[in-house]
Amino acid sequence: MAHVAEWKKETVQDLQNIISGNRTVAIVSIDRIPGSQLQSIRSKLRGDMQLMVAKKTLIKLALEGAKGEKKGIEGLAEHIDGQAAILGTNMNPFKLFKVLASNVQPMPAKGGEVAPHDIVIKAGETSFPPGPIVGELGKVGIPASIDKGKVMIKKEATPVKKGAVISRELAQVLTKLEVFPFSAGITVDGAYEDGLLYQPKDLDIDLDAYRTNLTTGIQSAFNLAVFTAYATPLTAVPLIQKARMQALSLAVFAGIVNKGSASLILSKAYGGMLALAQMMSADALDSDLQALLAGAAVASTAPAVPEKGAAKAEEKKDEPEKVSEDDAVAGLGALFG
Numbered sequence: 198m199a200h201v202a203e204w205k206k207e208t209v210q211d212l213q214n215i216i217s218g219n220r221t222v223a224i225v226s227i228d229r230i231p232g233s234q235l236q237s238i239r240s241k242l243r244g245d246m247q248l249m250v251a252k253k254t255l256i257k258l259a260l261e262g263a264k265g266e267k268k269g270i271e272g273l274a275e276h277i278d279g280q281a282a283i284l285g286t287n288m289n290p291f292k293l294f295k296v297l298a299s300n301v302q303p304m305p306a307k308g309g310e311v312a313p314h315d316i317v318i319k320a321g322e323t324s325f326p327p328g329p330i331v332g333e334l335g336k337v338g339i340p341a342s343i344d345k346g347k348v349m350i351k352k353e354a355t356p357v358k359k360g361a362v363i364s365r366e367l368a369q370v371l372t373k374l375e376v377f378p379f380s381a382g383i384t385v386d387g388a389y390e391d392g393l394l395y396q397p398k399d400l401d402i403d404l405d406a407y408r409t410n411l412t413t414g415i416q417s418a419f420n421l422a423v424f425t426a427y428a429t430p431l432t433a434v435p436l437i438q439k440a441r442m443q444a445l446s447l448a449v450f451a452g453i454v455n456k457g458s459a460s461l462i463l464s465k466a467y468g469g470m471l472a473l474a475q476m477m478s479a480d481a482l483d484s485d486l487q488a489l490l491a492g493a494a495v496a497s498t499a500p501a502v503p504e505k506g507a508a509k510a511e512e513k514k515d516e517p518e519k520v521s522e523d524d525a526v527a528g529l530g531a532l533f534g
Contacts, residue, residue, distance in 0.1 A: 209259045213262055222273065245286060247285045269389070304377055305377045325373075449465060
């Protein structure tokens with residue numbers, strides 16, 4: 198039996214401690230991160246998560262050893278690619294992805310790397326004055342010319358496609374154009390929480406769109422519950438208010454006099470009397486009715502003055518309920534859990 202170095206055993210044990218001690222476990226990539234930036238990120242996130250860099254084989258052993266405690270976690274091994282690390286946190290995977298993405302910084306190409314995506318250069322004016330840059334652009338497949346004292350890129354170009362090698366010459370030109378194809382930061386390659394495995398595409402969501410959809414869903418569900426008289430702690434009061442208004446309307450329509458409807462029935466009768474009086478000739482009306490009609494006409498032409506604070510109250514009423522970013526992220530975790 199081959200001897201296993203003690204430091205390897207200790208490393209696997211430390212990795213398993215991170216796995217068992219956190220709600221969310223992720224495989225993260227730390228490729229292309231300068232040492233100083235990695236230390237800065239780790240310092241900034243200390244307290245919220247644990248990060249440990251290790252060899253792929255040791256990470257796989259740690260995941261395999263933890264599958265008895267966390268069912269299915271060994272599936273994270275499929276997401277190990279490049280220089281990897283284990284990250285443990287009590288954040289849900291969606292919030293973790295967002296926090297790490299906010300610490301990613303663009304990085305220029307140096308030459309010799311594989312393009313992570315099609316690198317597209319848009320047509321238009323550049324900030325360069327006429328000079329050798331025109332030839333440099335043309336040499337790497339970016340058509341350029343001089344117009345009104347400025348270097349212009351004549352048409353959109355794709356000097357390198359995804360998977361192709363970026364030449365040193367192209368890398369220098371891209372840097373001058375401030376086109377940075379790479380990013381440096383801790384990126385999630387796969388995450389695990391409560392028996393579920395997440396890929397980056399599952400976690401990379403538009404939180405604004407999610408928040409809007411969540412708010413719309415809440416409002417639609419509330420309206421449906423009130424419309425169908427479905428009683429819940431949230432709809433009980435609106436349902437009682439709705440029932441009261443409907444009962445009051447019925448009482449007024451049917452002429453049923455009670456404490457709540459009496460004043461409304463009188464107002465309705467008074468309005469009907471004025472409407473009838475307006476249909477009659479002035480000769481058939483006494484002086485009191487003529488004065489009432491004249492006063493009603495003046496009141497109808499006067500601009501309505503809202504009560505103080507009424508406009509603001511109505512505006513506030515119409516505003517959709519705001520959902521915080523943390524609530525949106527937490528909602529996503531609950532949705533997949």
